[in-house]
Amino acid sequence: MTAIVFPCPMPLQGVSGEIFTLQRDDYISPTNGGKVGAMSAGFPLWSGQFTLGQGLTEEQSDEWEAFLSMMRGPQRMFLGRSFVRPYPLAYARTQLAGLTRAGGGAFNGTASSWSQAMQADGQALLTMTGLPATFVMSVNDFVDFRWTTGGEQRRALVRSLQKVTGSGGGSATFSVEPPVPEIQDGGPGVVPSNATANLLKPECLMRLVPNQGQLGEKTRRRVIAGTKIVGLQDLVP
Template sequence: MAITFPRPMPEAGAARQTFELGRRDFLSPETGGRVGSIAVGPPVWVAEWSLGQGGPRRADEWVAFVDSLEGSKRLFVGRDLSRPYPLAYQDTALAGLTRAAGGAFNGAASAWSIDTDDDGAPILVLSGLPAFFRLSRRDYVGFRWTTEGVERRALVRLAKDYTGTGEGWGLLPIQPAVPSIVPPTATAHFDLPGCLMRLIPDKTVIGAMDRRLAPAVTVAAIQDLLP
């Protein structure tokens, strides 16, 4: 059976993880003491996953995953493994929820748009959510769409706790802003949100085996913002 790309993450979880925004900013001190800041390109997600003493089967799954990506050539869907669903719904995986307007909730908003608050910070406006949908800081909203038949993904994260309205609306404070490459036809969703990533080859290491014949594995990756 052929492997399709972008690949999902291995089902065997990692023992340690870093999943954070990488910002490319330059500081420009002025003679009067002020410090200017210039962003060079949009922020992107940067991640690292490391296995612990999980045994050879777990290591085999990750080694095969790394092999299939051919260094940085192939794409995969990278995720924060600690947040497959919003924190309030981790135990149920969003099962059993209904939209405020009626009908089963499948994890995706009915519609979305973008706005800003009074300070210019990004706000994601969603409709079609369950009534009083509970979200926590560090929950994620994913975006998925296809370009010429190829899957695309992007990802934003909540900056603070938020509870939606009884009518199923949400005005979510997020970081970063929704990337400009995300088309208005994309689906905004809360189930297994992720983004397209490529391996960082010089930081991805398949190390020595322990006495159980399980190699140490560290996988490093960076987001690729593909339209």
């Protein structure tokens, strides 16, 4: 018997609905001339609200109860993700299986390399290489970045804002939100240059938000009903 490793993934089955979106803390301030200025306080974080379906099996219900118990409220981290978009939209049926990189070799959902270019207006353009030829990225496709710190898993998550078809050489460039919080020239940031960009079930580190989730009552079928789980991204280096 081995101990549970944290951060741990969410149970695979049972989510019937979700709200998975960026949570921002924004402010606007009108000037004397009527022009409105806008600014953000802090980096935007992913928020996930997951509703469990009414048709859970007893085993699935027990698994979710155990998951909520092991989190100890917000004390421990878990790997949260969108259950609606676990793969790029163009490959939802195949789940990225059977693809090969443009340069040869099986494609496992990770890019060979990545880079980010920031535009003057703050728009972030992400370039990924080592993809299959003419790879399609659709609006709302997710990309996560994976690395380890002190032997512990780390994640960052971004989402595509436009549909693009990559080059025959396996490169694709597209706008993302939020920008990748990368470390540049030793300055502030979270994601190191050696992080792996991944398209297969992209995820981020999350903690349960106190007093926002609700564990449903247990029915006579011995399953929980009406359960809502709320998590907020923890973006740690």
